[in-house]
Amino acid sequence: MGAVQPGVPIAARPVVRPVAAVDEPGGSPCPKCGTSNRPDRKFCRRCAAPLNPGEQAEALPWWRTRWPFNRKVRAGSGRLLRGSVLALLLAGLLVAGFLLVPAGRYVFEDVRDKLGGTGEISPTDVSASAAVPGHPAKLATDGVTNTYWGAPKVGASLTAEFEKPFRLVGVTVHTGVSAKAEAFRQGARPTQAELRITTQDGTIHDKTWPLTDKPGEQTVRTGISDVVSVSLVVREAAGQEKGRPIALGEIEFFKRT
Numbered sequence: 001m002g003a004v005q006p007g008v009p010i011a012a013r014p015v016v017r018p019v020a021a022v023d024e025p026g027g028s029p030c031p032k033c034g035t036s037n038r039p040d041r042k043f044c045r046r047c048a049a050p051l052n053p054g055e056q057a058e059a060l061p062w063w064r065t066r067w068p069f070n071r072k073v074r075a076g077s078g079r080l081l082r083g084s085v086l087a088l089l090l091a092g093l094l095v096a097g098f099l100l101v102p103a104g105r106y107v108f109e110d111v112r113d114k115l116g117g118t119g120e121i122s123p124t125d126v127s128a129s130a131a132v133p134g135h136p137a138k139l140a141t142d143g144v145t146n147t148y149w150g151a152p153k154v155g156a157s158l159t160a161e162f163e164k165p166f167r168l169v170g171v172t173v174h175t176g177v178s179a180k181a182e183a184f185r186q187g188a189r190p191t192q193a194e195l196r197i198t199t200q201d202g203t204i205h206d207k208t209w210p211l212t213d214k215p216g217e218q219t220v221r222t223g224i225s226d227v228v229s230v231s232l233v234v235r236e237a238a239g240q241e242k243g244r245p246i247a248l249g250e251i252e253f254f255k256r257t
Contacts, residue, residue: 109167113223117257118169123160123230130156132245140251145179150245151190157233158248165200167256168227172219174249175211184215188244192236200226213238 027037028051030044037045044051128137128149135150137158149158177187191213197205209220230253237246 109223109225113167113169113221113256118254119257121162121166121253121255123253124163125161126158127161128156128158135245135247140248143250145174145249148177148247148249150247151234151237152245154234154237154246156246157196157231158251159229159231160251160253161229162227162253165226165228167225168197168222168230168253169256170219170221170254171195171230171232172217172250172252172254173211173232174215174217174251175213175247176215176249177247179215179249181215185239188237188239188241188246189213190234190236190246190248191238194233194235195220195222196231196233197222197224197227198229198231199224200228208235 027039027041029036030047030049030051031053032049033044033047035044035046037051042051043049123141126137126141128151130152131137132150132152135148137149139147140149140158141160151158173193176184176189178184189211191211193209193211195205195207195209197207199205205222205224207220207222211218232248232251234246234248240246
């Protein structure tokens with residue numbers, strides 16, 4: 001027999017022993033693998049299974065349950081449409097508030113007055129409750145300030161009537177016998193007036209108008225629609241010594257264009 005070689009030694013294989021997982025005291029066991037987890041964990045630290053599979057999702061706000069916000073579509077889909085619908089609804093509510101509520105309509109028309117243009121409108125007829133000889137009512141609307149309507153006393157009124165109803169934006173007056181300062185003090189002039197503005201439905205709007213006692217134009221904003229006539233009543237005056245008539249050099253009316 002031949003020689004026998006010694007066998008090659010075989011290394012012993014390591015034996016794998018299971019290591020117990022470290023418990024987390026106070027935690028709930030995983031419903032799938034039974035591993036203990038901390039109370040604040042949502043998923044199992046071993047198998048990643050949900051620790052509270054029966055937990056209900058948080059309720060949606062009420063507006064998310066109404067069309068078009070309750071649509072179950074992919075993320076971002078329909079977002080532009082929903083935003084556009086909401087913007088249109090809000091715009092519609094604002095417009096309805098402006099047009100239906102009196103205060104809202106007043107604000108709406110006032111904004112239009114400020115943003116729109118204005119133009120002078122001439123009355124079709126001018127009359128006065130009283131006038132001194134040589135100074136009739138029509139001289140207050142002849143376009144010049146060196147002629148005037150002469151009111152004999154406080155309480156006299158000048159009335160302008162118009163052919164068609166219009167939006168009265170403002171009224172301008174020139175008081176006194178002249179626009180020149182040296183001649184202005186030589187006559188009586190109104191220092192307070194009352195505007196009586198009548199609309200097509202017969203409503204009368206009264207507005208007290210304090211006037212500055214100096215030459216030059218003075219304007220008051222009105223903002224009244226469907227006006228058919230305007231009366232100016234002299235309530236107070238200065239310089240009435242020696243029986244001087246109260247002079248109103250010019251009155252102008254402006255409409256929205």
